[in-house]
Amino acid sequence: MSALHLKSDAKSRWRALLRVNPVFPVLILLMAGIAYYNPNFLEPAGLMNFLRRAAPLAVLTCGQLFVLITGGFDLSAGALVTLTVIGASLITMGDPAMAWPAIGVLYAIALAVGTANGLIVHRLKVPSIITTLGMLLFLNGTARAWSGGSPRGYLPENFRAFGRFVWHGVPGVQILPIAVLVLAAVVAVAAWLLHGTNFGKLALAIGDNARSAELAGVPVGPLRVAAFVLSSLSAVTAGILLGGFAGVSLGAGDGMDLEAIAAAVIGGTRLLGGRGTVAGALAGALTLYALFTLLNLLGLPQPVRESVQGVILIAAAAAAWRQRRQA
Amino acid sequence: MSDIAARPHLRTRPGLRLSATTVIAPLAAVAFVVTALATGEQAQLSWTGISGLLERMVALGIVSIGQTLVILAGSIDLSVAHLISVAAVLSSWVMQGDPGRILEAVAAVFAVCAVVGLVNGLLVARLAVNPLIATLGTGLILKGLLSTSFDNFAGAVAPQFQFFAYGSIGPLPISLLTLLILALAASLMLRRTVFGAHLYAVGGNAAGARLAGIRTERVVVAGHILCSLLAGVTGLYLAARLGSGAPWVGKDGLYDLESIAVAVIGGTFLTGGRGGVAGTLAGVFLFAVLDSAFTMIGIDPFFQQILRGVIVVAAVAAYTFRTKAHVG
Numbered sequence: 001m002s003a004l005h006l007k008s009d010a011k012s013r014w015r016a017l018l019r020v021n022p023v024f025p026v027l028i029l030l031m032a033g034i035a036y037y038n039p040n041f042l043e044p045a046g047l048m049n050f051l052r053r054a055a056p057l058a059v060l061t062c063g064q065l066f067v068l069i070t071g072g073f074d075l076s077a078g079a080l081v082t083l084t085v086i087g088a089s090l091i092t093m094g095d096p097a098m099a100w101p102a103i104g105v106l107y108a109i110a111l112a113v114g115t116a117n118g119l120i121v122h123r124l125k126v127p128s129i130i131t132t133l134g135m136l137l138f139l140n141g142t143a144r145a146w147s148g149g150s151p152r153g154y155l156p157e158n159f160r161a162f163g164r165f166v167w168h169g170v171p172g173v174q175i176l177p178i179a180v181l182v183l184a185a186v187v188a189v190a191a192w193l194l195h196g197t198n199f200g201k202l203a204l205a206i207g208d209n210a211r212s213a214e215l216a217g218v219p220v221g222p223l224r225v226a227a228f229v230l231s232s233l234s235a236v237t238a239g240i241l242l243g244g245f246a247g248v249s250l251g252a253g254d255g256m257d258l259e260a261i262a263a264a265v266i267g268g269t270r271l272l273g274g275r276g277t278v279a280g281a282l283a284g285a286l287t288l289y290a291l292f293t294l295l296n297l298l299g300l301p302q303p304v305r306e307s308v309q310g311v312i313l314i315a316a317a318a319a320a321w322r323q324r325r326q327a
Numbered sequence: 328m329s330d331i332a333a334r335p336h337l338r339t340r341p342g343l344r345l346s347a348t349t350v351i352a353p354l355a356a357v358a359f360v361v362t363a364l365a366t367g368e369q370a371q372l373s374w375t376g377i378s379g380l381l382e383r384m385v386a387l388g389i390v391s392i393g394q395t396l397v398i399l400a401g402s403i404d405l406s407v408a409h410l411i412s413v414a415a416v417l418s419s420w421v422m423q424g425d426p427g428r429i430l431e432a433v434a435a436v437f438a439v440c441a442v443v444g445l446v447n448g449l450l451v452a453r454l455a456v457n458p459l460i461a462t463l464g465t466g467l468i469l470k471g472l473l474s475t476s477f478d479n480f481a482g483a484v485a486p487q488f489q490f491f492a493y494g495s496i497g498p499l500p501i502s503l504l505t506l507l508i509l510a511l512a513a514s515l516m517l518r519r520t521v522f523g524a525h526l527y528a529v530g531g532n533a534a535g536a537r538l539a540g541i542r543t544e545r546v547v548v549a550g551h552i553l554c555s556l557l558a559g560v561t562g563l564y565l566a567a568r569l570g571s572g573a574p575w576v577g578k579d580g581l582y583d584l585e586s587i588a589v590a591v592i593g594g595t596f597l598t599g600g601r602g603g604v605a606g607t608l609a610g611v612f613l614f615a616v617l618d619s620a621f622t623m624i625g626i627d628p629f630f631q632q633i634l635r636g637v638i639v640v641a642a643v644a645a646y647t648f649r650t651k652a653h654v655g
Contacts, residue, residue, distance in 0.1 A: 071655045125652075129587065131640055133587075138637060141632030141634075142633060144629040149629065206653075220653060271460065306468075307470075307471025307475075309464075309467050314460065317460040317464075318456050
């Protein structure tokens, strides 16, 4: 009898353990792995630099999360990141005085792109995969046509500062990159929107069952448009950060949308909507980036990173399903 | 999907979506003729021009047939682009220009494709991984494995093998004939066989199909294996056409996203259970006409891409906009 008791007790404890979002222990494990090869990593400066590098993907994931939980996909986010980098260099032409107007124009573009995506999905009922695929082609074509196929010009220093500038001698953390502040602000806003407002709850409700949400009086259309706009705004933000440390190229944002979706899934977001947290999405993005960093430290070439990313992605999705089934 | 009942034109036999095939294909054909006449390219209207136009359909067409099958079963396959690259590289690497090794190379390609399809199917059906994530994952794995081993054109196909891409029987190119035979076979399979009926049943209502005694897992796995094999045929065709395979031929052709786009343009529902091969071919035909018309008019390639984006969305919107239900 007692043995049986013990067994079921251990089983329930095991189940409770499984209910913890598995992304957190995985992230800790990966960071320990990085620290093993690079002891400086755990210094505050090392962590800050890691966060700075991971910031574009993390910001993009926070935006993508809103589209995912309402049951859609945004495959156009990576193309918008590219357009941001290209557009910034073409608008500013290296002139620091043009940095702020450029940022204004880029956010206006984001607003237009997100609204168009949302309205096409909601009004014309085109599945979001197809809508945002069309938008991806449109934005990539625009970036190429705008730059004439070979991007020239460069970004002024004050524009690049968002991704690159670092305050030194900050008490407690040694260094403080602007990118980390931007990331913190984005995460705070996203967490507030998703977990602290009705908007977040209604968005989750739409993802769970759009029809019943609508019957309950949820304004499905405006909310879905808002989700796509948030994703586009985050893509421009990610593009501005990326402009600080990556070059101006037509491939700047290639594949970042799929990486962001992967990060969100690793963080426990359910595809086709209804479930997801900002903390999980952030941890998923950091996990993916920590994985890239670790594979880099191990001296593995880029292609191997992709294979490992594929394996992790499948494992995370399968694990999430097992966890749900047992819960 | 209660709205379907109110739209009788969508209630057609499975395998033949009247709304897509009867509207898109003729419109595209008219657009092609008008463009050819307006730009003074009458040569395009000869049999050489038309068979050239139809040959543009082969690579995308073959893989899209497979994509249609998995979408009908309620799944999707994002790994086809990288699998096409793998097939193209593998075939030319194994052949190394030696006609004696054609059989070996083709067998190797089909074996690899069958395994990839099996893995995709098991991930989706057995482990219940979301198909987008599962096939995105296997695609990344394939891409990684391929680019660690090859970074440029690898080997060469045998000259005789290029007959697949350039040969013809009478006036009919072999490649086009292959596409037609595969499309016909897939269409017959969907409409006349038990397996075809099961594909629709599983995609339409997986739980219901299981209760009706259908082994849903096997159906999904078989669908994925067929899809991967067809991606392999596209890879072989590209290798034959280019004379050698390179690790980027699949991804650069956007075969993953475009095969999904043409299936949806052709009236196959992304939610599964509705659609067919004929509509998909109409979608592929539309893409071929666009390519060819853009070239005739002389639109610069960047603007072509912009227009393509608009047309993909517009073509789908043209018959989804009356839908009452919410889409994902």
